[in-house]
Amino acid sequence: MIRLLVHVTLPDNTGLLCGEMVTTSPDPSGKIKGAFRYVPEYLKNPRAFPLDPVTLPLTQEEFQTERPEGVHAVFEDALPDDWGRALLIRKARLGRGEQTLPRMLEAIGNGGLGALSFQSAQNRIKTDSSAGIKNLEALLDTALRYESGLPLDEEELELLYQSGSSPGGARPKALCRKEEGTLWIAKFPRHQDRFHVESIEAATLELAKRSGLPVPEFEIRTLGKRKVLLVKRFDISDCGGRYHMISVQTLLQAQGYYFLGYQNMFDAVKAHSYQPSIDIPLLFRQMVFNAAIGNTDDHLKNFCMLHKESGYCLSPVYDVLPDLYEKREHSLSFPSGAGFLPPDGKTLQRIGGNLRIEAAGKIIDAVRETVSVWKKVFQDYNVPESEILRLESGINRRVDSLGNLS
16 A cells, blocks of 8 residues: 655645545556545645646545546646656666556655655655756767667766656656756657657747747757757746646546547636636637647647646647648547548638637637748758658648638
């Protein structure tokens, strides 16, 4: 049995014990039973808020989970995916029978993204999980060598464990701290990349920003012959506190190979945002942008809500890329029966009308006009011409289809 105390760090950097999680050992089939309960002190605190407004409302009952992992999905949101999770397992020396979500939460402690931290009797020491920006080139080299299966010495492994086992996603990332103390996520290339993904993502973020979408601060750094994308963490407040994060996948209780769509996201945001009159049009604008640029990797983990002083709201846009590998179908279906293929402008305008989006046509026109100059923006971010040529047909086809609003 594993018992973890769950703490939340508020935006003003105040820490609160909010609850306790208990999980059993896995049964022979790998299933774990688990439960969470808020502590009475948290429930009495005027600043308390539900960690998951759907499955963990602010009540004193014990919340058991039916998930076979034994952990409520909002806690899994604090863990990295794939690349970072493999590092975390290796860092914590978790054997095959120990590579469970409760053990990973115990291992990550206060080093995950978002405001939650997890404490057992064994992990009471707080550590800084970010590396100094001066170590960025060493981190890049170490990450590439690790990914290639080359041997690393203890010092190199420690650097990678310290900063690379917390960020989410399937690609190599690390947490880093700039000289002035701000915290960023460094996104690294991979040996087998067929595109300069970091430059393309930076250019796509620039297009999203010009399209009227909120994006985190970002910059490209050149290290030798390679480029690294730095994205400022939006879960950190100005005074060093934290904003609690919950993925839309968690809000919709989706698991595995789901068949949900943007309409489900609109419903979730309408139900839980403290500013739906702002967030619903923003989500519509992002949906139009994803259709225009070809961001087919628009799965539910790539959308989240932050808890701020007034409640939950949409986070800035992140993890946006064009359809690099010609997937064509989006991860999410479009509303009003439009399906998984990118809808044209007329269909998007009808969707906007059904959602009661004010001036939906103007939003579509603005996004189309912005994305239509994508090649110039990609060139400004030094995306090779050969890669622009490979993307040209797909993006131009999508942009052109938005022009039909009649």
